[in-house]
Amino acid sequence: MKYRNFPMVPRVIFGNGSFAQLGEIIMPKRKNSEAPFIFLIDAVFEGKALVTEIPLLFNDQIVFISADEEPKTQQVDALVKLIKETYNELPSGIIGIGGGTLLDLAKAVAIMLTNSGSSSEYQGWDLVKKPAIYHVGIPTISGTGAEVSRTTVLMGPEKKLGINSDFTPFDQVVLDPDLTLGVPKEQWFYTGMDCYIHCIESLNGTFLNAFSQSYGEKALELCHEVYLNDISMAESRDKLMMASWHGGMSIAYSQVGVAHAMSYGLSYLLGVKHGIGNCLVFQHLEEFYPDGVKVFKQMQKKHQIQLPTGICANLSDEQFDLMINVSFGLVPLWENALGANWQEIMTYDRLLALFRKI
Amino acid sequence: MKYRNFPMVPRVIFGNGSFAQLGEIIMPKRKNSEAPFIFLIDAVFEGKALVTEIPLLFNDQIVFISADEEPKTQQVDALVKLIKETYNELPSGIIGIGGGTLLDLAKAVAIMLTNSGSSSEYQGWDLVKKPAIYHVGIPTISGTGAEVSRTTVLMGPEKKLGINSDFTPFDQVVLDPDLTLGVPKEQWFYTGMDCYIHCIESLNGTFLNAFSQSYGEKALELCHEVYLNDISMAESRDKLMMASWHGGMSIAYSQVGVAHAMSYGLSYLLGVKHGIGNCLVFQHLEEFYPDGVKVFKQMQKKHQIQLPTGICANLSDEQFDLMINVSFGLVPLWENALGANWQEIMTYDRLLALFRKI
Numbered sequence: 001m002k003y004r005n006f007p008m009v010p011r012v013i014f015g016n017g018s019f020a021q022l023g024e025i026i027m028p029k030r031k032n033s034e035a036p037f038i039f040l041i042d043a044v045f046e047g048k049a050l051v052t053e054i055p056l057l058f059n060d061q062i063v064f065i066s067a068d069e070e071p072k073t074q075q076v077d078a079l080v081k082l083i084k085e086t087y088n089e090l091p092s093g094i095i096g097i098g099g100g101t102l103l104d105l106a107k108a109v110a111i112m113l114t115n116s117g118s119s120s121e122y123q124g125w126d127l128v129k130k131p132a133i134y135h136v137g138i139p140t141i142s143g144t145g146a147e148v149s150r151t152t153v154l155m156g157p158e159k160k161l162g163i164n165s166d167f168t169p170f171d172q173v174v175l176d177p178d179l180t181l182g183v184p185k186e187q188w189f190y191t192g193m194d195c196y197i198h199c200i201e202s203l204n205g206t207f208l209n210a211f212s213q214s215y216g217e218k219a220l221e222l223c224h225e226v227y228l229n230d231i232s233m234a235e236s237r238d239k240l241m242m243a244s245w246h247g248g249m250s251i252a253y254s255q256v257g258v259a260h261a262m263s264y265g266l267s268y269l270l271g272v273k274h275g276i277g278n279c280l281v282f283q284h285l286e287e288f289y290p291d292g293v294k295v296f297k298q299m300q301k302k303h304q305i306q307l308p309t310g311i312c313a314n315l316s317d318e319q320f321d322l323m324i325n326v327s328f329g330l331v332p333l334w335e336n337a338l339g340a341n342w343q344e345i346m347t348y349d350r351l352l353a354l355f356r357k358i
Numbered sequence: 359m360k361y362r363n364f365p366m367v368p369r370v371i372f373g374n375g376s377f378a379q380l381g382e383i384i385m386p387k388r389k390n391s392e393a394p395f396i397f398l399i400d401a402v403f404e405g406k407a408l409v410t411e412i413p414l415l416f417n418d419q420i421v422f423i424s425a426d427e428e429p430k431t432q433q434v435d436a437l438v439k440l441i442k443e444t445y446n447e448l449p450s451g452i453i454g455i456g457g458g459t460l461l462d463l464a465k466a467v468a469i470m471l472t473n474s475g476s477s478s479e480y481q482g483w484d485l486v487k488k489p490a491i492y493h494v495g496i497p498t499i500s501g502t503g504a505e506v507s508r509t510t511v512l513m514g515p516e517k518k519l520g521i522n523s524d525f526t527p528f529d530q531v532v533l534d535p536d537l538t539l540g541v542p543k544e545q546w547f548y549t550g551m552d553c554y555i556h557c558i559e560s561l562n563g564t565f566l567n568a569f570s571q572s573y574g575e576k577a578l579e580l581c582h583e584v585y586l587n588d589i590s591m592a593e594s595r596d597k598l599m600m601a602s603w604h605g606g607m608s609i610a611y612s613q614v615g616v617a618h619a620m621s622y623g624l625s626y627l628l629g630v631k632h633g634i635g636n637c638l639v640f641q642h643l644e645e646f647y648p649d650g651v652k653v654f655k656q657m658q659k660k661h662q663i664q665l666p667t668g669i670c671a672n673l674s675d676e677q678f679d680l681m682i683n684v685s686f687g688l689v690p691l692w693e694n695a696l697g698a699n700w701q702e703i704m705t706y707d708r709l710l711a712l713f714r715k716i
Binding site for chain 1: 359363364366367368370373376383530535576579580593597599611
């Protein structure tokens, strides 16, 4: 058995208001006054107080990016091109501020500033050859685990797949639960369920070990506290941020499963956002995760979340075929969920029937 | 409020048999054939199978060190002197294999190879100026959390105190539960209780935050599983190794408390080993940690652990005075346990009365 030597985020600061320490944290990483920090920020913060607190110096730059769509390889390539054209030297670092979309873009841009070609060439496992430039992740919504993972999931021309590599994780993470204050309720639910579903998939997977299990169990407990118990809003923000962190660590050393494999297909074809996509799929997976789906429905009911229906009602055979092929391409996810003989268990027709329910 | 930007171990490998991957892991860190790896190994492994699996190359060196006594600053200084005299250049790295004593020695030696003077000058908080050389921690007994902490606790000429710094944590940790196979029962109990007591102190401390709490709760749960439930030996080894890891993370972002402050005094004066010292103190701390002490006694009973008595029976007033002074010197621990006005709560006489019970 060969084990992965897992890269952890080497620096983390946690606490309400810790965002105010960002300037001090990145100061020693400034190479010189010509090498800027590039802040990639979710466009929802445009004109908001958060922006006034960004520690801009010299020729640092803020780029607002909409998170309405999943991050794309073309988007990464365009950002890298822009940065290279604007500056004579490599930036001091890339700082992503937002949800999974912004965090994944920041990781990918940091990688592609030192690796040649298109980011789509690096979608897969361990294809990145050179270390990324210094990059910082600052989540403003909790659940994806992108702040701690060794992947950056991108929509490419041919597939939705992560750039999984030892150079992907952030060099620094700032966990400031106060930054999640303004998240709308639906998004709070869908993104938190990304974490919840990670845990269910990790804890029920064949790749599970005591390391992943301990993180997954803790993250799951925290999700239960946040979504089933009645705790204060402040405590809820704190706990969901830690749930996301531990949930990310859990899958980092194991893998996700059926829901993620299917949700990638759904996103690829229809552009469905990752959080809601997972929920759309997961509700129909009782046969694989009976307890997990039951509790998911309790949470959904408690928070009065109505999932859209008929998403796949009018798809053509070709469209289903494409979705199924993208999904089947995620071999490690299926292996984790169903074991080495997963292809015997999850046939084309069975997967098609599941997609038709959505 | 100012938060600590905490350094995490940037690489970790987990799994039974993962020790076999050590050679491959350290290979890229070999500077050249003249710069050796120095393996500091607990002397109990002398002549054992583990030694044959050490990936020795070129002029690498194994140094066996007894863990019968707590690690000392003089010992660190002597090891550094020896290494500097033996080799023309700095080693490629230091690898500690053993319990807390060996791990702390490895961390301290790695620091002192690049920082001048005696290690006793660096006992305290953030006194280290230069990065340590590459260092790897491989625990062979679980509980201390030394594999993940930013301290290396040393007995100095004037005090028992850690070198707490951002340069202290290991660059790489190998978590191989199989390495804990031969640990004697008493040591297994005392070292595991170090973790248990960390958690109780962290979770009941005034420094607690959601980050520490989530790690501390998980570590505590794992301790309960290991010491109160009837699980298999293999599962128990896995879970205790993860308990130590999470327990270490919990105190990393908060602090220990009364038991550790007192146990440092006990160790300093009488050379009592850290694990048993914590137990000797903790059993008398019902007034501070009522639930924690109750469960501790259940665990002790289940595993038929008899703690020695009368340890402080024949001490002189001067000896008590010294012990109390060392203990009171650990200000952050008392602040965490009892709050800013701890000196009003824990008077000299009250502490003396507690020590007299041991």
